[in-house]
Amino acid sequence: MSKKNPEYDFKWCPGCGDFGVKRAIELGVERRNIEMEQPMEQTVVVAGIGCSGNLVHLLDGTQPFGIHGLHGRSLPVAFGVKMANPELNVLIVSGDGDFLSIGGEHIAPQAQRNLNVTAVIMDNGVYGLTKGQSSPTTELGVITPTTPFGKLENALNPLQLYLTVGASFVASGFSSKTRELANLINEGMKHPGFSVVHVQSPCTTYNDNFDQLKGNVKKGVDPITWDIPEDHDSADKLAAFQLIEQGGIPLGVLYQDPESEPLDARAEGMRQRANPRGVEQQLGAFRI
Amino acid sequence: MRNNDFVVRFAGEGGGGLVTSAELLAQVTAQVGYHVKTFVTFPSQIMGGPTFAQARISTSPVLSYGDELHVLVAFDREAYDTHYDQVREGGVIIYNSEDFQLEDDGKSFGMRIDELAKSTGNPRAANMVILGAIAHLVNMPEHYLPEFVTKRFTRGRPGDEEIIRGNIMALGLGAEEAKKSGFSLGALEDPAPPEGNQIMIKGNDALALGAITAGLDFFVGYPISPATTILVYMERNLTGPGKFVYQASSEIESINAIVGAGYAGKKAMTSTAGPGASLMSEGIGMAWMAEIPCVVVNVQRGGPATGLPTKVEQSDLLSSIHPAHGDVSVPVMAVGSVEECFWAGAHALNWAERYQGPVILLSDHALSEQAQNIPTPDISKVVDERRLTYSGTNGYERYAGSQVSAMPIPGGPGPYVANASEHDGMGDTTHLPQRHIEMTERRFGKLKLLEEDIYERENTDEAIALMTWGGSKGSTREAYDQMMAEGQTIGWYYTMFLNPLPPALLEELKQKELVLVPELNYLGQFSSLLRAKGVKAESITQYTGTPFKVRELKARIIDRMQAHKKDLVQV
Numbered sequence: 008m009s010k011k012n013p014e015y016d017f018k019w020c021p022g023c024g025d026f027g028v029k030r031a032i033e034l035g036v037e038r039r040n041i042e043m044e045q046p047m048e049q050t051v052v053v054a055g056i057g058c059s060g061n062l063v064h065l066l067d068g069t070q071p072f073g074i075h076g077l078h079g080r081s082l083p084v085a086f087g088v089k090m091a092n093p094e095l096n097v098l099i100v101s102g103d104g105d106f107l108s109i110g111g112e113h114i115a116p117q118a119q120r121n122l123n124v125t126a127v128i129m130d131n132g133v134y135g136l137t138k139g140q141s142s143p144t145t146e147l148g149v150i151t152p153t154t155p156f157g158k159l160e161n162a163l164n165p166l167q168l169y170l171t172v173g174a175s176f177v178a179s180g181f182s183s184k185t186r187e188l189a190n191l192i193n194e195g196m197k198h199p200g201f202s203v204v205h206v207q208s209p210c211t212t213y214n215d216n217f218d219q220l221k222g223n224v225k226k227g228v229d230p231i232t233w234d235i236p237e238d239h240d241s242a243d244k245l246a247a248f249q250l251i252e253q254g255g256i257p258l259g260v261l262y263q264d265p266e267s268e269p270l271d272a273r274a275e276g277m278r279q280r281a282n283p284r285g286v287e288q289q290l291g292a293f294r295i
Numbered sequence: 296m297r298n299n300d301f302v303v304r305f306a307g308e309g310g311g312g313l314v315t316s317a318e319l320l321a322q323v324t325a326q327v328g329y330h331v332k333t334f335v336t337f338p339s340q341i342m343g344g345p346t347f348a349q350a351r352i353s354t355s356p357v358l359s360y361g362d363e364l365h366v367l368v369a370f371d372r373e374a375y376d377t378h379y380d381q382v383r384e385g386g387v388i389i390y391n392s393e394d395f396q397l398e399d400d401g402k403s404f405g406m407r408i409d410e411l412a413k414s415t416g417n418p419r420a421a422n423m424v425i426l427g428a429i430a431h432l433v434n435m436p437e438h439y440l441p442e443f444v445t446k447r448f449t450r451g452r453p454g455d456e457e458i459i460r461g462n463i464m465a466l467g468l469g470a471e472e473a474k475k476s477g478f479s480l481g482a483l484e485d486p487a488p489p490e491g492n493q494i495m496i497k498g499n500d501a502l503a504l505g506a507i508t509a510g511l512d513f514f515v516g517y518p519i520s521p522a523t524t525i526l527v528y529m530e531r532n533l534t535g536p537g538k539f540v541y542q543a544s545s546e547i548e549s550i551n552a553i554v555g556a557g558y559a560g561k562k563a564m565t566s567t568a569g570p571g572a573s574l575m576s577e578g579i580g581m582a583w584m585a586e587i588p589c590v591v592v593n594v595q596r597g598g599p600a601t602g603l604p605t606k607v608e609q610s611d612l613l614s615s616i617h618p619a620h621g622d623v624s625v626p627v628m629a630v631g632s633v634e635e636c637f638w639a640g641a642h643a644l645n646w647a648e649r650y651q652g653p654v655i656l657l658s659d660h661a662l663s664e665q666a667q668n669i670p671t672p673d674i675s676k677v678v679d680e681r682r683l684t685y686s687g688t689n690g691y692e693r694y695a696g697s698q699v700s701a702m703p704i705p706g707g708p709g710p711y712v713a714n715a716s717e718h719d720g721m722g723d724t725t726h727l728p729q730r731h732i733e734m735t736e737r738r739f740g741k742l743k744l745l746e747e748d749i750y751e752r753e754n755t756d757e758a759i760a761l762m763t764w765g766g767s768k769g770s771t772r773e774a775y776d777q778m779m780a781e782g783q784t785i786g787w788y789y790t791m792f793l794n795p796l797p798p799a800l801l802e803e804l805k806q807k808e809l810v811l812v813p814e815l816n817y818l819g820q821f822s823s824l825l826r827a828k829g830v831k832a833e834s835i836t837q838y839t840g841t842p843f844k845v846r847e848l849k850a851r852i853i854d855r856m857q858a859h860k861k862d863l864v865q866v
Contacts, residue, residue, distance in 0.1 A: 012719070014727055015723045047710070048707060048710055073722070074712065077581055091556035112545065113548060283538075290672070295668060
């Protein structure tokens with residue numbers, strides 16, 4: 008939706024982190040289009056359900072193709088789109104509830120296949136669209152409408168999860184650092200394989216943690232985000248785990264498999280070996 | 296005495312041997328020009344458990360798998376006890392006397408099957424010992440089997456000759472045992488070979504081949520009985536340039552993947568059975584809502600829940616038409632024969648392309664595993680229909696208007712959002728009442744494109760008619776043929792197209808006093824649909840996990856006809 012549509016009545020709350028993610032995606036894709044000399048029509052944005060999913064309707068400028076599908080199913084839809092036409096640039100926009108809770112079952116299989124798509128996950132630690140319930144990344148003990156006496160589950164560490172299930176590119180970003188985030192998204196799209204860019208994107212209405220993420224000198228709050236040092240070897244998976252162990256939210260590329268071979272390349276190799284039989288030949292096998 | 300058909304059942308502990316025996320018998324008789332059909336049933340486990348496989352051999356096309364057995368081959372005592380009642384008057388039982396001994400029951404003889412096979416030097420020739428005995432019982436011309444064996448095992452490998460010699464010796468040993476027993480079933484009539492080339496194929500393979508012939512591009516499926524063999528066929532054969540096939544991690548993934556591929560411009564399909572179809576329901580709703588072509592094949596088994604994974608039932612019709620929440624009416628086709636499996640595999644894909652949405656193709660367990668001789672499909676008659684695609688400039692409203700409209704394909708012009716939420720012309724989410732009205736009517740209106748005008752109709756003047764569906768077609772047709780031969784006239788209607796029904800067919804059915812619907816479910820699902828459309832329809836139901844037996848079905852049809860006529864007299 009490149010200009011205002013009066014019929015479309017969804018709005019992100021003022022100050023929502025998703026505005027920054029939207030801008031970063033626009034910048035990242037635009038740069039990719041210039042670098043790869045490809046038109047915007049080569050990009051498909053696959054969205055799930057939640058505040059994050061609405062991003063597909065809110066992009067400014069030249070429009071990509073989009074799918075706004077079901078809650079939790081952005082990954083398998085993206086699998087279908089990408090393997091139907093590997094030339095397409097497939098980008099997933101999803102949130103912590105959509106991607107990690109209801110959609111969690113799809114992450115490991117796509118990571119193992121090394122599906123060549125880029126997932127941008129907007130993590131606000133809460134279900135925003137349904138008004139503030141706890142999500143997988145909500146901290147233990149937090150009170151929400153569905154955890155009135157405190158959340159009983161530990162918070163999931165998504166970066167650890169991605170590394171563990173074998174994602175070949177794992178990056179961490181923050182919605183307020185738009186330019187850096189655009190770079191991460193751009194790197195993710197260039198990476199030949201399954202890329203996850205996990206973004207801290209605060210919910211100003213139900214879980215406003217801007218101060219903790221950014222730090223607030225006036226209030227004496229130190230930021231929990233920190234930049235990954237330049238000497239970090241992103242090809243070293245163990246080092247990536249160690250970054251997470253240090254606590255807080257590391258920002259930057261944690262891990263990138265330098266030998267990543269995506270599913271579309273593997274499938275092409277299989278096609279070469281398969282020696283396909285035409286319909287006539289197949290029929291012949293059943294002849295009496 | 297000469298017979299025009301005979302039925303042989305092989306029963307015992309599960310495994311490949313029984314099925315191989317039935318299929319070998321079917322192949323050898325098909326090669327000399329008989330019509331054949333096999334039927335296999337087995338427990339849902341890898342090996343073991345009571346199983347049977349049978350083959351029906353006939354001089355005319357075989358419609359059902361056969362009610363009564365001419366020959367039962369019982370590999371163990373349990374098999375003998377279980378199937379004894381189904382051996383017809385004058386039928387013969389061959390039992391494995393290495394496994395158990397019997398008092399003389401007047402219709403059985405024992406053979407030491409494995410011992411005889413071993414004596415040929417090839418312990419794997421047990422099948423041949425049995426075939427030799429059967430061939431003798433039905434006075435099969437002596438050269439059929441040796442010729443078949445010679446052809447089958449001449450593979451250009453060292454040792455071929457020895458294998459052939461061993462197998463032919465096994466055939467002779469089996470025949471000798473049968474001869475000693477003194478039993479005979481009377482000769483089979485000479486075959487009347489069907490005209491033109493024939494293939495012998497199972498329902499699932501035929502369905503997969505039909506879909507591939509119609510230009511299938513993309514297949515993703517998850518293993519589930521009895522649909523797995525479609526996935527297996529695709530994995531081997533859908534491998535050309537631009538094609539993609541994959542085993543998914545779940546049925547939820549399968550359906551969402553084919554929706555993604557359909558959106559990206561491909562002819563896409565998945566196959567599953569009841570439990571998987573249930574998991575797919577939300578995704579099917581998305582394909583309906585976002586107007587994305589794709590096909591879900593549901594090879595029905597006994598339900599609900601895990602149900603009867605390896606038995607036959609036709610209980611997924613209502614849940615196919617209305618698989619998902621909300622206002623949907625998903626187009627549904629159902630196959631009634633192995634031949635129809637091929638044509639429907641192609642046709643379902645074309646329907647999806649034509650109206651731009653999901654199509655469900657119903658088969659069932661019995662058809663999936665049934666090997667049958669059918670005329671070689673004329674692939675020049677298969678149409679590869681493709682959706683209307685958009686080739687204009689950007690700024691196109693993909694969902695505008697009340698008709699099916701050209702679909703933009705990613706990579707080409709006309710970006711839009713394919714939206715599973717209610718949407719406007721560009722695919723942006725909306726909640727306006729007027730838009731929901733327009734879009735709902737647009738989606739239902741497209742079904743008109745699928746109204747076909749071809750269906751089977753015979754004896755159209757009769758006030759009472761048969762109108763079965765899906766896999767009950769064969770038994771119902773055989774009952775109908777017998778009734779006609781006996782002067783019990785009734786009308787006959789049949790179509791693969793269940794939703795939407797051919798409008799002219801519906802009009803004809805509405806004129807009937809009574810439409811009888813044989814179907815394998817408790818609810819009487821299809822007749823309830825017909826009644827809702829104003830047809831005086833009534834089901835003849837069965838929910839045993841097995842197909843109709845022709846004799847029983849015929850008796851129930853005739854009873855119902857007579858009751859109806861009596862009602863009329865009383866009025």
